[in-house]
Amino acid sequence: MEKIFYEYPAGSPAKARVLTGVVGSGDLEVLLEPHTAGVTSIAINTSVDGMRHVWEALLTRIFAAPSLPAAKIEINDFGATPGVVRMRIEQAFEELQYASTK
Helix, strand or coil: CCEEEEEEEECCCCCEEEEEEECCCCCCCEEEEEEECCCEEEEEEECCCHHHHHHHHHHHHHHCCCCCEEEEEEECCCCCHHHEEEEEEEHHHHHHHHHCCC
16 A cells, blocks of 8 residues: 655645545545645555656646645545546536536
8 A cells, every 4th residue: 555645736625525435346445635725745655666757648638727626635546547546536516616606
């Protein structure tokens, strides 16, 4: 089991908490909650060791634009592919938009 941490620039704090996905064979869950303005912190717990460079490349592409809300994100991974990771993170931010309008 490997634990990986990243920080990226962000916008204003997220307005809600969100959970997407399920930890299970070949999938992952993304837990998102508001964080300090200007910073998104990501903590990854993964069952696949040695993939730090893949995580970094994927997350750098997703969080390159600091226009996303500031969030504290926890990702619990059980061997998901990069495509599933990206989909779950995008799903979390989409859910966040919906939750913010309630």
